[in-house]
Amino acid sequence: MPRIDADNMPDFLRAYGERTPYALGWTPEADFATWQVAGLEAVREAVNGDLMAVPQVRLVSERALGEARVQHLEMTFPTGAVTDAVFAVPQGKGPFPAIVLLHDHGGAFEIGWEKLIPTEDAEKRAIGDAWVERYYDGRYLGEVLLAQGYAVIAWDALGWGSRKGNGLESQQALASNLMQYGLSLAGLMAQEDVQAANWLSRQAQIDPQAIGSWGFSMGGYRAWQLSALSPVIGAGVSSCWMAAMKPLMAPGNNQLGGQSAFNMLHPALGGRLDYPDFAGLAAPKPMLFEAGRTDHLFSEPSIREAFDKLEAVWQASGAPEALRTRIWDRGHILLRDQQEMALEFFQDVLGAPIP
Template sequence: MTRLVRSFCGVFLIGVLARTGVAEDGAEKRPRPNMVGAYGPWLSEKVLGDGPAKLSFRTGKWKTLDEWRKAARERAWERIAPVDQGGKPEVRVESTHEFDGLQIERLSWQLPGGPRTEAVFLKPVGAKGPLPAILGLHDHGGNKFLGWRKIVRIGDEPTEIVVAHQKEYYGGVAWANEIAKRGYAVLVHDTFPFGSRRVRVADVSPRVREDGIDPEPNDAQGVKRYNKFASAHEDVMEKSLVSAGTTWPGVYVVEDQRALDVLCARPEVDPKRVGCAGLSGGGMRTVFLGGLDDRIRCAIAVGFMTTWRDFLLDKCYTHTWMAYVPLLPRDLDFPEILALRAPAPTMVLNCNEDGLYTLPEMHRADAILRETFERGGAADAYRCNFYTGGHKFDLEMQNDAFAWFDRHLKNRP
């Protein structure tokens, strides 16, 4: 695993425009920017098919959600092929201070593979608990140099890069701080391969370093060079992971679970009132962690919900390799990974003009989730909102998300 983590990473954004396919009736099909050209529609029809996947609750094969969840989760874990990152890690408190009404602890822990994980724990000053808690999952955003800093502020002078990132995606605020101020304990950690868990340029072969460097945090141009290096090699990272007998979710889902261990063990945290949320790559992580770990009592996936069909036909070129699990689409559609948590409270927040997905498939994913919850007798536990604008988790969306957490975690009897 150590060699695996020392490989290389990035965002795979190689959009290959497919040639135009022709339907049997002679009508032209629209060009599709997928990786398999005119084969995409054929694969969608003949391999994915139009009906529910084999392990979908919507097939009617299972009488209860509990029966379905057991079978479907077993297969999902098999496909994900998780790595062994040990049990609950030993946590070291690096520093403590107060900022903007919050008590902030800088933490770190060592997992069996890779560099030391950095994290931040936040709670209202003086709060002793038991508090509802949130595991904040940072985004991808094409920026692997940053991890927890994308959604947290620990002082008055964040770097230029952090300010710009939060302005673009989060309405200019650190959403982890904002939810902590409402009376929550919040933990945000770096996950593979971001921030402290990123791959260092110095650790890889000179043949693949290109123009990458390992910059200082306030070196904006240097960070751009690092992220360009990282983005150029995410496909090779995927090859490395598959060669090691695992997948990308097989690494980061386990790391997120170890962070969840840390959060649930905190003396001021009520382990029965824990939620998770994240935008984009954080939404992707919410889908997997929320769908596979029962400790997440309330989950909110923001800006990452569509179908495998959408990835196949239109949007694979806009996404990280971190989303894919070989063979799993035959068993579960993408939204059904999150639906594995039914009947636990679940929210999805989408934006109508989000260029990472097609709007029809976002609505199709919503329908799949809704049908699963309804069939399981838990219609009220699921909500999906659509907003105007592009890829974001802005203040309006944050208010709706926080209200959902309040309803199911903070105000729970």
């Protein structure tokens, strides 16, 4: 019998994981405030970055997108990392409510923010159009939000678009190289997301009391992570990225393949904080979690286990009504009706956009 199986799982590891409790996880006996403080402290330590910092931003160009104005930015983070970003504001005086849009993974590294806001680059626009047709019901979320009166911001995470690397099979080397210097792929993404949101909250056109986060797939992970870590974010929508971790460690699951998993893996939190526990650190903020019953990445039992934990955490926070969950009868996709639910949610919790 092989000591390491085809999924690269050592023969002892599943049993080890099953008997290892999440030391930082929520339990009914815990005091919510004490638990939240301890959890956030552990996550901030794992992220290993200044979450109060604000990136330096340079305006590169500006253009119209329908009646909205789009600024193309160069954003430099405290680590020295540089990314392309876009900041779009609807027509009107403001200040506007705003949504931080977090792009997905999908193995499509040629574009990042262009999955969310249409670009003028013809080649990337063609890729983006095909992408939103495949996963977003043919709609760019940024355009949808701008039409509703929200400002939006999006940028390229490390490995996408302006920061494109060497493809799917290079992600483990990228993660390893970051770890050599005390960073992690997930931690770097988390700190950059928080820092970019800090910049957004300081813009004169934005109502700092009405900022939300939204993403699909890996972007959904980033959305609840950002909501948990950032006091700037008042509410969040996570579309198709929530499950309990242990059921994901099943033969053939994407989680066991490494590579892409490093984007959602904080080494210092492994075995200490489950995904719904981490997301629960956002409580009592309003949050909407959407999932697909036939999602090939997340089994329905793993989703329901996570949703049950989230409900317990929000109940303990004193705001059970602030949490909304929905399992749609579909797969890993963000269709129009899911988008409309998110828009209604933001209108409810952030207030109606200014006409």
